[in-house]
Amino acid sequence: MNDSNSDVDAFERQLRQFRPARPSDELMARLENRPTPRSARTGIDFRAVVRFFAPGLGGATALAVILACWFVAHHGLPRVAMTANFGPTPFPASRTPLVCVHSTDAVVAARDEGIYTKVDGQPVQVIRLLDLNKSVWKDPRNGNRMEVVVPRQQFLVGDVETY
Amino acid sequence: MDPQEPSPVEWRVWLRSHAREFLLFARQQTRCGADAEDVLQEALMEAWNRSPDHAPPPLPLVYATIRRRAIDLGRSNDRRTRREQSDDPARPAWFESETEMTGMRDLLESGVKGLLDNQREVVVLKVWGGLTFEEIGAALEIPPNTAASRYRYGIEALRKTLKPLLA
Numbered sequence: 198m199n200d201s202n203s204d205v206d207a208f209e210r211q212l213r214q215f216r217p218a219r220p221s222d223e224l225m226a227r228l229e230n231r232p233t234p235r236s237a238r239t240g241i242d243f244r245a246v247v248r249f250f251a252p253g254l255g256g257a258t259a260l261a262v263i264l265a266c267w268f269v270a271h272h273g274l275p276r277v278a279m280t281a282n283f284g285p286t287p288f289p290a291s292r293t294p295l296v297c298v299h300s301t302d303a304v305v306a307a308r309d310e311g312i313y314t315k316v317d318g319q320p321v322q323v324i325r326l327l328d329l330n331k332s333v334w335k336d337p338r339n340g341n342r343m344e345v346v347v348p349r350q351q352f353l354v355g356d357v358e359t360y
Numbered sequence: 361m362d363p364q365e366p367s368p369v370e371w372r373v374w375l376r377s378h379a380r381e382f383l384l385f386a387r388q389q390t391r392c393g394a395d396a397e398d399v400l401q402e403a404l405m406e407a408w409n410r411s412p413d414h415a416p417p418p419l420p421l422v423y424a425t426i427r428r429r430a431i432d433l434g435r436s437n438d439r440r441t442r443r444e445q446s447d448d449p450a451r452p453a454w455f456e457s458e459t460e461m462t463g464m465r466d467l468l469e470s471g472v473k474g475l476l477d478n479q480r481e482v483v484v485l486k487v488w489g490g491l492t493f494e495e496i497g498a499a500l501e502i503p504p505n506t507a508a509s510r511y512r513y514g515i516e517a518l519r520k521t522l523k524p525l526l527a
Contacts, residue, residue, distance in 0.1 A: 205515060208515065208518075208519055209487055210516075211485075212468070212488075212518075213487060213488070215455040215456065215465055215468055216380060216455065216456050217380035217381055217383065217384035217454065217455060217456070217465075217488050218380065218383070218384070218453050218454060218456050218489075219379075219380055219456065220379050220383050220397075220450060221452075224397050225365075225375075225379065226382070227397070227401055227406060228370065228375055228379065228401055229372050229375060229398070236450050254521075255414065263518055322394075337369070
């Protein structure tokens with residue numbers, strides 16, 4: 198029994214020689230600054246879209262945008278022609294002494310830009326989204342706070358089914 | 361300073377002490393690297409917010425939260441993650457190693473992945489997470505004796521897999 202336990206202990210020590218892989222710098226920056234959870238894969242906060250559209254826009258536009266977001270979230274980007282971002286890049290928090298203490302991201306406007314036809318004849322619907330990323334940064338040395346507001350504009354372009 | 365907010369230094373020190381183990385556990389609970397990172401980020405925030413007095417959360421609470429969020433994500437994204445798992449071109453390695461030990465590292469990762477799910481999570485939490493069987497039981501919502509039993513079976517299976525290289 199003791200031999201068995203010592204064997205297991207020795208085996209555990211051998212296993213521990215292999216350290217778990219270190220998280221990437223990008224992930225550590227995300228974790229250390231505790232930003233708003235957001236899928237890195239799609240970049241779309243689907244819940245915010247739903248919250249925005251539920252009381253606001255007309256049914257057809259809201260449905261179109263929600264379906265477009267659902268499509269991107271579940272089927273990936275290959276069938277979405279383009280997604281463009283404008284505005285400054287995210288605040289480089291990991292290289293400053295400032296610490297992000299609060300962050301929100303919400304869609305504040307959306308517009309149906311209509312139906313266009315691609316060169317290959319495929320009709321596509323274009324949706325323009327404006328979202329605002331607000332983050333509050335704190336200087337741990339003196340407690341000063343700074344709010345950064347970053348507007349982003351995105352175009353969702355999705356194929357329209359024809360019958 | 362907002363009493364709801366942890367000290368940045370405290371948060372960073374705690375995070376850097378445990379991030380590797382958290383990520384390893386998240387990776388073995390999810391189907392791709394992106395899911396593991398999302399789950400880890402959300403779980404850490406939730407665990408910290410649920411922690412009494414907003415002190416660094418107990419490790420079993422963090423692992424339990426990672427596991428529950430991974431299960432929730434798996435349910436909601438089942439079809440998508442299955443597809444992405446099959447064509448994820450840059451699946452990160454679970455372990456680090458010196459260059460000359462890369463083959464062994466790959467074999468270890470393969471061996472860990474080859475364990476039954478309920479054995480693998482116990483082995484990871486015990487060996488690399490450093491939890492006791494009591495803590496593992498709390499994290500996985502199983503009796504400590506069950507955790508110990510699964511660990512014995514898991515470690516034995518892993519030893520058979522790695523025996524040729526560790527002898």
